[in-house]
Amino acid sequence: MAAKGILVGGGTGFVGKRLGELLVSKGFNVTNISRMPAAKNISWTHLDEHGIPAGTVGVVNCAGQQFMDFTKAWTPGFKQNILNSRVRTTQTLSNAINKSVNKPQVFVLITGVGAYEPSDHKKYDESSPTTGNDFFSKLLVEWEKAAQVSPPTRLVIIRSGAVLGRDGGMIKNMFLPFFFGVGGPIGNGQQYLPWIHLDDLVRLIHFAIENPDVKGILNGVAPQVIRNIDFTKAFARALSRPAIIPVPETILNIALNPERAMIMTKGQHVTPKRVLDYGFKYKYDNIDAACKSVAHLFPQKQPFTDM
Numbered sequence: 007m008a009a010k011g012i013l014v015g016g017g018t019g020f021v022g023k024r025l026g027e028l029l030v031s032k033g034f035n036v037t038n039i040s041r042m043p044a045a046k047n048i049s050w051t052h053l054d055e056h057g058i059p060a061g062t063v064g065v066v067n068c069a070g071q072q073f074m075d076f077t078k079a080w081t082p083g084f085k086q087n088i089l090n091s092r093v094r095t096t097q098t099l100s101n102a103i104n105k106s107v108n109k110p111q112v113f114v115l116i117t118g119v120g121a122y123e124p125s126d127h128k129k130y131d132e133s134s135p136t137t138g139n140d141f142f143s144k145l146l147v148e149w150e151k152a153a154q155v156s157p158p159t160r161l162v163i164i165r166s167g168a169v170l171g172r173d174g175g176m177i178k179n180m181f182l183p184f185f186f187g188v189g190g191p192i193g194n195g196q197q198y199l200p201w202i203h204l205d206d207l208v209r210l211i212h213f214a215i216e217n218p219d220v221k222g223i224l225n226g227v228a229p230q231v232i233r234n235i236d237f238t239k240a241f242a243r244a245l246s247r248p249a250i251i252p253v254p255e256t257i258l259n260i261a262l263n264p265e266r267a268m269i270m271t272k273g274q275h276v277t278p279k280r281v282l283d284y285g286f287k288y289k290y291d292n293i294d295a296a297c298k299s300v301a302h303l304f305p306q307k308q309p310f311t312d313m
């Protein structure tokens with residue numbers, strides 16, 4: 007019997023690559039949609055012209071220009087690229103799904119907890135409104151709106167926290183300063199830091215693909231709510247280094263633009279109520295274990311045997 011196909015937008019990235027490894031280990035046949043040609047890739051134009059490949063049972067979108075690409079200034083053009091790379095890819099996928107004759111069972115979109123307006127006192131779960139007025143809250147509304155697909159395809163939107171993995175995201179950016187003992191909290195470190203380990207995020211995507219009951223919004227965050235200072239201490243402990251030199255908020259605002267810097271300087275209290283209600287079991291439910299698994303100078307991949 008032919009392997010069941012999963013189509014992954016942005017499957018070449020930090021999350022997409024690890025997801026592909028997990029899905030292949032579970033017997034799926036993974037095709038990436040990418041701007042770069044490669045053996046297992048198709049292009050966005052190919053998707054638009056030829057539709058969803060035959061045998062596709064699930065579609066996942068992990069595509070999106072990185073917010074924290076420090077080589078790029080925070081210009082209107084870059085912001086447009088951030089928006090287009092998410093909204094247009096999502097729209098292209100939902101159009102292709104809606105037009106397909108043999109519809110995939112599920113469409114999983116990875117967005118972010120930026121959907122919830124940063125706050126020191128509000129507490130968010132999946133039923134909370136997304137009414138923020140900052141750039142990221144507004145982007146998230148447009149991004150998720152582009153994902154409308156009709157039954158029988160289930161729509162699952164995973165609002166991810168900061169993804170902790172050695173090869174990308176926050177850890178990759180912070181690794182060397184922490185490794186050399188010059189890391190520290192951002193500002194006063196009191197802002198919430200919703201987080202999830204990379205392996206739990208890809209396990210949650212797989213869980214959403216395999217379980218026909220799962221649909222709607224899921225907060226892709228660990229159940230343990232922490233602040234930036236808790237992460238700083240846990241990561242420093244995992245590396246056996248001090249982390250006492252704070253990064254002043256004003257420096258980040260000047261270097262990155264306050265609109266972009268808010269990803270680090272502000273945060274939200276987010277819990278994964280629906281994820282837990284569905285019975286998903288986290289492999290990394292506390293920040294110490296998660297930090298230990300990524301605190302290696304040379305990245306070490308966990309096998310998928312226990313996933």
Ligand SMILES: NC(=O)c1ccc[n+]([C@@H]2O[C@H](COP(=O)([O-])OP(=O)(O)OC[C@H]3O[C@@H](n4cnc5c(N)ncnc54)[C@H](OP(=O)(O)O)[C@@H]3O)[C@@H](O)[C@H]2O)c1
Pocket residue numbers: 015016017018019020021022039040041042068069070071072087090091092095116117118119166167168169170174175176
């Ligand atoms: N990493 C995190 O901590 C985190 C947290 C919350 C949410 N997320 C979301 O999760 C998704 C995946 O994140 P990631 O960390 O895996 O990102 P990543 O490593 O930067 O990968 C994203 C992928 O998106 C594609 N892409 C980039 N710019 C594009 C553009 N202009 N048009 C079309 N495709 C483009 C790239 O694929 P090609 O180069 O092959 O085209 C790339 O492999 C993103 O949407 C991100 O916002 C990530």
